[in-house]
Amino acid sequence: MAKVLVVTSGKGGVGKTTSTAALGAALAQMGQNVVVIDFDVGLRNLDLVMGAERRVVFDLINVVQGVAKLPQALIRDKRLENLWLLPASQTRDKDALTEEGVKRVIADLKTKFDWILCDSPAGIERGATLAMRYADEAIIVTNPEVSSVRDSDRIIGMLDSKTVRAERGERVEKHLLVTRYDAGRAARGEMLSIDDILEILATPLLGIVPESQDVLRASNVGCPVTLNAASSAPARAYTDAVRRLMGEQVEMTVPVERKGLMDRLLRRRAA
Amino acid sequence: MMNVMRLFGGRAASAPVARERLQILLSHERGRSGAPDLLEMLRSEILSVVSKHIDVDPDKVVVRMDRGKFVSMLEVDIEVPNGVQRSKMVAAT
Numbered sequence: 001m002a003k004v005l006v007v008t009s010g011k012g013g014v015g016k017t018t019s020t021a022a023l024g025a026a027l028a029q030m031g032q033n034v035v036v037i038d039f040d041v042g043l044r045n046l047d048l049v050m051g052a053e054r055r056v057v058f059d060l061i062n063v064v065q066g067v068a069k070l071p072q073a074l075i076r077d078k079r080l081e082n083l084w085l086l087p088a089s090q091t092r093d094k095d096a097l098t099e100e101g102v103k104r105v106i107a108d109l110k111t112k113f114d115w116i117l118c119d120s121p122a123g124i125e126r127g128a129t130l131a132m133r134y135a136d137e138a139i140i141v142t143n144p145e146v147s148s149v150r151d152s153d154r155i156i157g158m159l160d161s162k163t164v165r166a167e168r169g170e171r172v173e174k175h176l177l178v179t180r181y182d183a184g185r186a187a188r189g190e191m192l193s194i195d196d197i198l199e200i201l202a203t204p205l206l207g208i209v210p211e212s213q214d215v216l217r218a219s220n221v222g223c224p225v226t227l228n229a230a231s232s233a234p235a236r237a238y239t240d241a242v243r244r245l246m247g248e249q250v251e252m253t254v255p256v257e258r259k260g261l262m263d264r265l266l267r268r269r270a271a
Numbered sequence: 272m273m274n275v276m277r278l279f280g281g282r283a284a285s286a287p288v289a290r291e292r293l294q295i296l297l298s299h300e301r302g303r304s305g306a307p308d309l310l311e312m313l314r315s316e317i318l319s320v321v322s323k324h325i326d327v328d329p330d331k332v333v334v335r336m337d338r339g340k341f342v343s344m345l346e347v348d349i350e351v352p353n354g355v356q357r358s359k360m361v362a363a364t
Contacts, residue, residue, distance in 0.1 A: 146289045153297050189284020196290045200297065202340045 002110040005117050005245075006135040008159075010151030012122030014143045015179040018215055018225070020119040021049045022235070023139070025224035026242040028083035032114045035074065035084040039131035040121035041097060044088035050077065051222025052085050061089035064101030070108055079227055084113070097130050106134045124158060132163055137173040137245075139206060143180045144192040152176075152201055175206035177241060182211045183254045194254075207241030208254045209234050233257050298335045310334050317347060327351060 007020045017040075024036040037060060038046035047053045052075050058068035063086070070086075077083035086109075089096065109116050120131035132138060138159050142152045156174060165172045178197060185191040198205060209215075214232040218225035226235045233255040240250045299310070314334040321327055331350035336343055 146293055149293055150296060150300075153300070157301070186286065189286045192286050192289050196286065200290070200293050202338060 002113055003115055003137060004106060004110070004135050005115060005137045005139060006120055006132040007117060007139045007141060008120035008128065008132055008155050009122065009141040009148070010124060010128075010155040011143075011148045014141050014148050015209070015215075016122070016141050017045050017049050017119055018219060019139070019141050019177060019179060019209070019238070020046060020117050021224040022218075022226045022238040023242055023245075024083060024115075024117050025077075025080060026226040026235075026239045027115050027117075027245075028077070028080040029226065029239075030242065030246070031082070032246075033082045033112070034115045034117065035086055035109055035113045036117045036119060037086040037109075038088035038119050039097075039127050040119065041088050041093075041127055042090065043121065044090060046119050047075075047085060047087045048222060049219050050085055050224060052077070052087070053222070056087045059087045059089040060105065061091060061093075061096045063105055064097060070105065079223070095126070097127070099130065099133060102130050103134060124154065128155075129158065129162055132159060132172075134164055135159075135172055136165065137175065139175050139177050140201075140203065141177050141179055142197060142201070144178060144182075144186065144194075144197060146192075149192065149197060149200055156201065156203060174203050175241075175245070176201060176203045177206045177209065179209040180211045181208050181254060183256075205252060206244055207237050208252070209237040209241075210254055210256065212257065231258070294337075298337055301336060301338055310336060313345075313347075317349075321349060325351060325357060 007016050007023070009016050017038075020036050024034050028034045036046060036050070038044050039060070040046070041061065044059075047056050055075050058073035060073065062068040063070050063073045073086055075085045075087065077085065086105075106116060118131045118135065121127040140152050140155055142148050159172045159174060160166055163172050176198070178194060181194070182191055186193040194205065194208060210233050212232060212234045214229045215225050215234050218228040221228060225232065226238050229235055236255040240253075240255075243250045314332060317334065318327070318329055318332045321332070327349055333346075333348040335346045335348075337346065
């Protein structure tokens with residue numbers, strides 16, 4: 001059974017696109033057939049983060065409007081053959097996406113893939129509501145920071161009321177993914193802790209991605225961090241999160257950087 | 272106290288402040304989404320029932336909802352001054 005998963009947050013800049021790419025790649029590495037869809041019409045970036053920006057010909061809007069067929073718009077990842085991207089368009093027309101059109105595209109994708117990851121735009125407008133509309137599950141990306149937590153709360157409310165599942169009286173299974181976490185600062189009381197966030201949002205935790213230079217480095221080169229630096233702390237956090245998504249019991253930890261002496265010396269020279 | 276802590280290199284922890292501000296804010300906002308103005312409706316009706324019998328300051332009637340995993344807590348907080356006046360509405364009837 002194909003699963004539709006929306007990666008959402010309300011607030012911008014918390015790591016939705018980075019997380020979509022990393023989770024999609026991790027799922028594909030585990031042998032799943034995965035498509036990641038960029039719903040951020042006008043400000044597409046998933047193609048860039050995945051290093052496919054020069055291969056975009058057709059996009060989601062073209063498919064929705066019938067200008068292109070779905071297979072023409074799907075871009076296969078260069079590194080993983082079972083990972084595909086459906087890019088957003090750069091057109092500024094916000095209304096180009098219709099509910100009916102999105103429904104058709106997702107129904108079509110469901111026959112071809114195991115996982116459909118919808119990368120939501122920031123905000124609570126049309127793009128964000130359409131991205132979550134047909135979701136079976138949701139990943140809410142949250143930073144340990146007041147504005148992000150507040151917006152996550154708002155999005156959780158929308159997942160419980162504005163999705164097709166909610167309207168049918170069913171549940172969208174929700175998972176919280178905390179990104180840019182700094183365990184040291186949380187321990188010193190300088191940053192909201194995981195317990196604080198969980199208590200406030202009352203949503204099950206999927207993973208804790210530590211603040212790390214590896215994330216920026218991966219997006220710099222256009223490669224999901226789970227592929228670009230597979231043994232790095234954030235990559236391990238994303239991989240653990242994916243294993244939990246697939247039903248495995250994985251102990252919840254905050255992965256830390258493995259720094260040997262040589263590693264430190266080399267990194268200093270490189271920086 | 273704050274200054275002393277700062278002298279020794281540590282700054283007062285700000286996370287507890289963040290947490291408390293969020294809890295207060297969200298308990299209000301959650302009332303608004305989902306059921307429209309449920310909390311405000313409850314507040315005004317509770318206020319009208321209570322003020323039939325005792326004089327209360329409308330600003331001192333706080334209704335809040337804390338959403339938990341399994342149950343939510345509806346908290347009604349009404350400050351009644353000592354030597355409270357029985358409401359004129361009751362006195363008149």
